[in-house]
Amino acid sequence: MAEEVVNYLLQVLSSSRHKVETLPDKLRAIKNFEQLSALAWGIRKMSLALGKGDLDYSSEERGIVIGGLKSLQSNLKHLTWQAKQIAKGDYSHRVDFMGEFSEAFNLMTRQLASHITTLVKTSKEYKDKSFQDPLTGIYNRMAFMHYAEEILREIEAGASSILIIADIDKFKSVNDRYGHPCGDTVLKAFAACLVDCIRPSDLCCRYGGEEFLMLLPRASLASGLVVAERVRSMVERMVVSFENTNILLTASFGVSEIGGKASGASFADFIAVGISRADANLYKAKELGRNQVVG
Numbered sequence: 001m002a003e004e005v006v007n008y009l010l011q012v013l014s015s016s017r018h019k020v021e022t023l024p025d026k027l028r029a030i031k032n033f034e035q036l037s038a039l040a041w042g043i044r045k046m047s048l049a050l051g052k053g054d055l056d057y058s059s060e061e062r063g064i065v066i067g068g069l070k071s072l073q074s075n076l077k078h079l080t081w082q083a084k085q086i087a088k089g090d091y092s093h094r095v096d097f098m099g100e101f102s103e104a105f106n107l108m109t110r111q112l113a114s115h116i117t118t119l120v121k122t123s124k125e126y127k128d129k130s131f132q133d134p135l136t137g138i139y140n141r142m143a144f145m146h147y148a149e150e151i152l153r154e155i156e157a158g159a160s161s162i163l164i165i166a167d168i169d170k171f172k173s174v175n176d177r178y179g180h181p182c183g184d185t186v187l188k189a190f191a192a193c194l195v196d197c198i199r200p201s202d203l204c205c206r207y208g209g210e211e212f213l214m215l216l217p218r219a220s221l222a223s224g225l226v227v228a229e230r231v232r233s234m235v236e237r238m239v240v241s242f243e244n245t246n247i248l249l250t251a252s253f254g255v256s257e258i259g260g261k262a263s264g265a266s267f268a269d270f271i272a273v274g275i276s277r278a279d280a281n282l283y284k285a286k287e288l289g290r291n292q293v294v295g
Contacts, residue, residue: 136191144205162216162224171210254282255295
C-alpha cells in the first residue's frame, strides 16, 4: 500500500503526462489521503500555471507550499505592473521582495533612468545646436519657421503681426576690404543689436548671409515701422572695432504686416507670403539709396 501511495504522488508531482484520474478506492480509504491528493494536484496545477506565465491563475488549495507559490505569483504580478509603469517613463519604482533579483532589477531601473536622462539632455543639446546659427548664436532659419508657427497659432483671429527683414548695406565690400573674419565680427555685432532692440516675446533669426528676419507678434504696421526705424538708427550709430579698425555700418529694412491665416492654408505658405512682401519692401529700400525703412 505504501508503494502505491508513493507511486501515485510521484506521478502527480513529477510526470509531465499524468492526467487527473479518479482516486482509487483503496487509496481513498486512507485517512486524509483525498486532502493530500487534492493538495498535490493543486501544487502541480499552480506550478504549471506559473511556468506558463499565467499570473491570474487561482487555486483554492491551502498550505505552506501553495502559499509560497501564491506569494511568488503575487510578487511577479506586482513586478509586471512595475515594469509597465517603467515602460511609461516612471523610473522611480524599486523592488525589495525578491532578494538578488530585486538588486538586479533596481540596478537596471537606475541605469535605465540615467541613460534616459542623458539621452534627453543630448537630444535637447542637438536640437538647440540645429536651431542655432553657429556664427551669431541666434536662431537660424529653420528655428524661426518652427517657432513662428507656434507663436502665430496662439494669436487670436484678426490680430496682426509684423515681419521685418534687415540687410546690412554693402556687406560684400566689408569682406572684400577687411576680410571674412572682419565680416564675421560685423555679423555678430549686427545680430546683437537686433536682439537688443526687440521684445523678449519677439523672434529674430539669421535668415541667410547678411539678411536677418524678425517677427513681432501682436503688433501693428505702425509699431513695426517704429521698431525698424529704431534699429536702423542704432545700426547707423554703431562702431564695430576689428584689429584697430573701426567699421561704420548702415542697414536697410523691409516691413510687412500679416493678419490671420486663411482657412486651409499652411503656416509655411502663410509665413512665406509675409516674408515675400517684406523682402519686396527691402528691395525698395535698397533702390531708394539704402539705410531706409520701407513698409
